[in-house]
Amino acid sequence: MSQACIGRSLKREDAVTLAEQVMAGEVRAVARVITLLENQDPVGTAVLNHLAPTAKRAMVIGITGYPGTGKSTVIDQLITAYRRLGKKVGVLAVDISSPITGGAVLGDRIRMQHHADDPSVYIRSMATRGQQGGLARATREARRVLEAAAYDVILIETVGVGQNEIDIIQVAETVVALVAPGLGDDIQAMKAGLLEVADIVVVNKGDYEGADVAIRDLREWCNPVLRTVAVKGEGIPELIAIIAEHQRVQDLDSPGLNKRTGRFIDRGARGG
């Protein structure tokens, strides 16, 4: 790994070097390029243009859901599981920027910190910086950077969402929506939006009161629905299996990177 200091005042000429470092998997370059993209620095865009297309796409999984349902904890468990399979794992964890001051408390990674010094895990916290839709302004570009750096699995955690923040479906091939018991009845389960677009619905905190009812209601309208108790790791192997199956089907339907932008339309046309 290069020990050279990457300065903060970067010029367009540095873009080629940075792109090469990203493609060599150098963490400092990956991190700096994501910063440039977050800051809408033209050097960041120049780096993207120098990234060679990757032969094999990463497995990109969006984890979304209502606030406090356990997204970060599920991701922590998924990191452990994918590391056991020998995968290199990247995480983009989005939290909200203050609409008043622009400041942010990015705390998703607290639940994942025991992976912090695993060199095959990269975790990046991103603030929304005014972006609506559940992701940060540069999450899509950051995905490209991680893909170029040869991360096998990319986990994207959205902000804690409501029903209408569904940009994740345009960035991740598989979208997992988390709910917790006690948040609504079968009419909530029928509504359009988050649960409609999710590829997999997970009732986390599945040992809480009301979990059976929530699962029953959701299963009437959403498919598939899994139960997890993420803090104990329960249901995680089943989640890994169903994600793998979904990714396999996605690749059969529309292999490669190019069709992603048409995804929302495709999904709408296919219907429920």
Place this chain on the structure above:
Amino acid sequence: MAVATAPLRVLIGKVGLDGHDRGVKLVVRALRDAGVEIIYTGLHQTPEQIVATAIQEDVQAIGLSIHSGAHNSLFPRVLELLKEQGAGDVTLFGGGIIPDGDVPRLKAAGVQMLFRPATPMHDIVDFVKGLRVEH
């Protein structure tokens, strides 16, 4: 250039066996209100985890809270790892129960600033906001 107006990114965390996080949480909240993006690692971090996190998150500064008495080993270890990993440009500052006699040595080692009990919150905020000028 876009970078000049972008929010500062600062890692705030606690290292070692030290569960006293009331003060550090107040600092996190004050910095949020000052427009800073704070990556908060939570408790019980090792210097290795702190430095790996700082690099992955590309922060301009690390602020560590230490109330355990282990400041004389933890701060220098973080500085050493930052240098080893090519991230010597990251500013390290700290706060907590740090006796008078230890301050000069830690500052000489490269800890930019130490905030001790009874520091007004705006001193910390002003210091962090001042980091923008240096970079």
